[in-house]
Amino acid sequence: xxxxxHDVGSAAEFGDCEPKGVSVEGRALVLVRAGDAFFAARDIxxxxxxxxxxxxxxxxxxxxxxxxxxxxxxEGEILxxxxxxxxxxxxxxxxxxxxDRVRVATxxxxxxxxxxxxxx
Ligand code: FES
Numbered sequence: 001x002x003x004x005x006h007d008v009g010s011a012a013e014f015g016d017c018e019p020k021g022v023s024v025e026g027r028a029l030v031l032v033r034a035g036d037a038f039f040a041a042r043d044i045x046x047x048x049x050x051x052x053x054x055x056x057x058x059x060x061x062x063x064x065x066x067x068x069x070x071x072x073x074x075e076g077e078i079l080x081x082x083x084x085x086x087x088x089x090x091x092x093x094x095x096x097x098x099x100d101r102v103r104v105a106t107x108x109x110x111x112x113x114x115x116x117x118x119x120x
Contacts, residue, residue: 003108003119011114014038017076021053024120029107031116032057032090034076038109039090040118041079046095046102050083060087060096 006024014020014033021043022029028043030053043053059075078096079088087096088104095102108119 005110005117005119008040008116008118011038011111011116014116017057019053019055019057019079021051024118027120028053029118030055030079031109031118032076032079034090037076038111038116039077039079040107040109041088041090041093042105044104045081045083045086046104047081047084047086050081052079052081052088052104055082056080057090 008022008024008031011033014031017032017034020031022031029040030043032039034057041052043051045052057076057079059073060078062071062073064070077090079090088094089096093103093106110117
């Protein structure tokens with residue numbers, strides 16, 4: 001089935017790194033704006049079904065070896081579940097804790113004439 005784009009609002013309605021829940025055709029999505037980038041994912045955590053739109057957007061620590069300095073990065077690309085803190089990569093939907101087995105569905109987003117369009 002071909003995807004269809006849905007208008008979920010003006011880009012100005014989305015605060016930077018503030019997850020926002022929206023409903024598209026009865027499906028709950030979480031939209032995240034990080035600077036000029038927009039991400040969309042299902043608004044339900046695969047662990048125990050918390051609303052990811054009530055979570056927090058931030059970065060994460062990079063892998064490092066014992067004794068190395070801890071580096072922090074990817075600000076605005078990680079959505080953290082509000083209940084137990086599982087982290088999701090907004091670019092892929094995969095959970096950082098187990099990326100091969102745990103993920104949320106993600107959807108392409110683009111902005112046209114200040115309108116945010118999600119393809120589903
Ligand atoms: S419900 Fe999301 S980490 Fe538990």
